[in-house]
Amino acid sequence: QQQVKQSPQSLIVQKGGIPIINCAYENTAFDYFPWYQQFPGKGPALLIAIRPDVSEKKEGRFTISFNKSAKQFSLHIMDSQPGDSATYFCAAANSGSARQLTFGSGTQLTVLP
Amino acid sequence: NAGVTQTPKFQVLKTGQSMTLQCAQDMNHEYMSWYRQDPGMGLRLIHYSVGAGITDQGEVPNGYNVSRSTTEDFPLRLLSAAPSQTSVYFCASSSPGTEGNTIYFGEGSWLTVV
Numbered sequence: 001q002q003q004v005k006q007s008p009q010s011l012i013v014q015k016g017g018i019p020i021i022n023c024a025y026e027n028t029a030f031d032y033f034p035w036y037q038q039f040p041g042k043g044p045a046l047l048i049a050i051r052p053d054v055s056e057k058k059e060g061r062f063t064i065s066f067n068k069s070a071k072q073f074s075l076h077i078m079d080s081q082p083g084d085s086a087t088y089f090c091a092a093a094n095s096g097s098a099r100q101l102t103f104g105s106g107t108q109l110t111v112l113p
Numbered sequence: 114n115a116g117v118t119q120t121p122k123f124q125v126l127k128t129g130q131s132m133t134l135q136c137a138q139d140m141n142h143e144y145m146s147w148y149r150q151d152p153g154m155g156l157r158l159i160h161y162s163v164g165a166g167i168t169d170q171g172e173v174p175n176g177y178n179v180s181r182s183t184t185e186d187f188p189l190r191l192l193s194a195a196p197s198q199t200s201v202y203f204c205a206s207s208s209p210g211t212e213g214n215t216i217y218f219g220e221g222s223w224l225t226v227v
Contacts, residue, residue, distance in 0.1 A: 100161050
């Protein structure tokens with residue numbers, strides 16, 4: 001049972017474009033929603049995270065939008081750069097469960113120069 | 114600052130062999146966990162620990178054992194390797210007191226079972 005569904009599987013944009021990655025979750029007990037960035041041969045690294053008490057969070061060029069009623073959240077990358085080319089994972093956790101993450105299936109982003 | 118260290122980086126096993134993937138963290142984190150990453154499936158939780166002497170199963174625990182004798186170390190044991198265990202394994206750690214409750218991952222261990 002996939003509790004966090006992520007789309008699209010892959011995404012190609014031109015430099016300066018705004019890629020958007022979407023995730024939907026099922027478990028209403030989730031209260032922590034991080035996004036991870038992974039480069040080839042490396043472990044995932046936390047990019048940005050949000051809690052359900054806010055609808056949007058920005059950190060630099062990265063923005064999370066959160067819709068609690070729809071149980072959906074998305075990552076927007078403003079002014080994307082070739083260096084943003086990586087695999088992005090959304091995740092969800094119940095902070096009462098020792099922060100064990102449930103991951104989406106990942107989106108491979110390619111930003112063309 | 115080492116963070117989360119995993120060894121070995123790469124390993125090839127024959128079916129039926131056993132081995133241990135090592136994980137150590139130097140951040141004094143209480144929580145540690147093991148995930149496996151397979152194409153198109155994201156990362157899936159194998160086992161986790163909330164402190165020394167305490168472990169529990171995650172989503173895909175079959176074929177794996179863990180123990181947590183110290184805060185720093187959380188080894189993952191494959192008792193009888195199977196081709197279905199070919200994957201990339203990531204160890205992670207975090208602490209309830211960590212700002213933002215960040216979960217830190219190691220760089221991964223690539224395991225091939227032939």
